Amino acid sequence: MRLSRYFLPVLKENPSEAQIVSHRYMLRAGMIKQSAAGIYSWLPLGFKVLKKIEGIVHEEQIRAGHVPMLMSTMQPADLWKESGRYDDYGQEMLRINDRHDRDMLFGPTNEEMITDIFRAHVSSYKDLPLTLYQVQWKFRDEIRPRFGVMRGREFYMKDGYNFDLSKEDALHAYNRHLVSYLRTYERMGLQAIPMRADGGPIGGDYTHEFLVLAETGESEVFYDSAVTDLTFGDREIDYDSVEQCQGVLEEFTTKYARTDETHDEALFNEIPEERRRTARGIEVGQIFYFGTKYSEAMGAKVQTAEGEVPVHMGSHGIGVSRLLGAIIEANHDDNGIIWPEGVTPFHCGIVNLKQGDEAADAACESLEKALAALGLEALYDDRKERAGGKFATMDLIGLPWRITVGPRGLKNGVVELTSRRTGESEELTPEAAVAKLVEIYAGHRTPQGF
Ligand code: 5CA
Numbered sequence: 001m002r003l004s005r006y007f008l009p010v011l012k013e014n015p016s017e018a019q020i021v022s023h024r025y026m027l028r029a030g031m032i033k034q035s036a037a038g039i040y041s042w043l044p045l046g047f048k049v050l051k052k053i054e055g056i057v058h059e060e061q062i063r064a065g066h067v068p069m070l071m072s073t074m075q076p077a078d079l080w081k082e083s084g085r086y087d088d089y090g091q092e093m094l095r096i097n098d099r100h101d102r103d104m105l106f107g108p109t110n111e112e113m114i115t116d117i118f119r120a121h122v123s124s125y126k127d128l129p130l131t132l133y134q135v136q137w138k139f140r141d142e143i144r145p146r147f148g149v150m151r152g153r154e155f156y157m158k159d160g161y162n163f164d165l166s167k168e169d170a171l172h173a174y175n176r177h178l179v180s181y182l183r184t185y186e187r188m189g190l191q192a193i194p195m196r197a198d199g200g201p202i203g204g205d206y207t208h209e210f211l212v213l214a215e216t217g218e219s220e221v222f223y224d225s226a227v228t229d230l231t232f233g234d235r236e237i238d239y240d241s242v243e244q245c246q247g248v249l250e251e252f253t254t255k256y257a258r259t260d261e262t263h264d265e266a267l268f269n270e271i272p273e274e275r276r277r278t279a280r281g282i283e284v285g286q287i288f289y290f291g292t293k294y295s296e297a298m299g300a301k302v303q304t305a306e307g308e309v310p311v312h313m314g315s316h317g318i319g320v321s322r323l324l325g326a327i328i329e330a331n332h333d334d335n336g337i338i339w340p341e342g343v344t345p346f347h348c349g350i351v352n353l354k355q356g357d358e359a360a361d362a363a364c365e366s367l368e369k370a371l372a373a374l375g376l377e378a379l380y381d382d383r384k385e386r387a388g389g390k391f392a393t394m395d396l397i398g399l400p401w402r403i404t405v406g407p408r409g410l411k412n413g414v415v416e417l418t419s420r421r422t423g424e425s426e427e428l429t430p431e432a433a434v435a436k437l438v439e440i441y442a443g444h445r446t447p448q449g450f
Pocket of ligand 1: 108109110111140142149150151152153155156157158159160202283284285286315316317318319320321322
């Protein structure tokens with residue numbers, strides 16, 4: 001992509017409304033534009049990262065055996081009256097009347113709607129187990145939307161729902177989600193720690209939140225520092241294996257890690273003092289097992305040899321749009337964002353030091369083409385600007401790798417490949433630079449972006 005043909009409205013000044021670094025950089029890098037409090041349009045660069053994150057979420061859900069679908073954003077109030085949550089949900093629910101004066105709402109979550117779909121089409125235990133999920137916009141009329149996409153009113157969420165015959169099976173689904181979430185966050189370059197949490201309005205005693213440690217996080221967390229040594233890595237796992245999934249859950253949840261809602265000072269004090277940590281975290285996901293709460297209220301039952309029984313359910317969410325903020329909070333410096341390779345909007349930037357120089361222009365164009373042929377997307381800064389301005393833009397938007405092309409280097413047959421994270425540069429032939437990028441990204445295959 002040529003920058004001159006792209007839409008990247010970067011801001012020179014720090015926007016005064018942004019209190020935290022991720023919000024500031026998302027506005028400055030031209031990723032989002034606020035339409036109303038807590039509601040944003042996603043400009044091309046922000047949209048590109050959003051779709052990469054969504055792509056990773058889909059890949060890992062499908063790998064775990066979960067089935068993608070898409071439900072409507074608008075829901076009839078009647079469903080929520082059946083479950084009893086219509087009044088409970090309070091002012092966070094955006095209620096709308098249609099032209100026939102029917103009560104509607106913009107979905108804040110989808111337990112009722114998915115239960116309605118399930119009961120309409122599934123009646124036999126033979127159709128279980130089943131996990132359906134979607135990635136869809138939600139609306140919660142938060143009293144204090146803030147920090148940009150971190151606490152929005154309109155936000156993008158992956159929400160998944162499992163239907164099982166027994167509590168035992170449903171807990172396997174719970175564990176499967178925990179494993180798939182660990183993989184998902186690690187692919188995004190994040191460490192998200194599962195912490196014992198509180199059920200809140202979704203309900204249920206079994207629930208874990210996934211927290212990314214960050215000073216600007218909204219949650220206070222307490223943990224044994226040994227949990228930060230755990231990584232899932234690239235181990236293979238059989239998602240159908242109850243033992244394997246249970247083993248991972250135990251490995252990642254036995255050590256003390258809790259949010260302030262479930263914190264237990266006495267238990268915490270049993271951890272050796274040098275390992276006790278109090279910090280702040282960003283909640284990027286939550287999993288719940290809530291048994292038959294919705295299936296009983298709404299009559300979602302299956303026929304078994306012993307008669308009709310309500311199904312055991314759980315729901316599982318990932319804050320897809322919030323993740324952009326969380327990733328930036330965990331990956332930035334004073335000059336801008338530093339995208340992890342797994343989610344970067346473009347795989348590398350190309351900076352032409354002398355636009356209009358025949359050899360430099362040709363070298364940049366052929367680099368872009370060579371990378372594209374290998375499935376790597378470059379953002380080529382072809383503007384007639386001074387080099388300093390081009391570097392500043394590249395640093396701000398955070399592409400992890402930059403190729404700098406100038407007439408002087410080309411005379412010696414080389415370009416410069418620079419790491420955004422370390423600032424280290426290397427002179428290489430254009431072919432070697434391309435080969436190196438291919439090697440770097442071999443371990444970070446993300447779905448093609450838009
Ligand atoms: N139905 C369940 C799971 S599918 C559910 O709604 N869970 S939740 O309330 O915990 O939301 C799931 C995730 O969405 C949260 O962990 C958080 O990362 C994200 N999220 C929640 N509220 C907001 C918000 N106002 N802005 C941005 N992201 C949010």
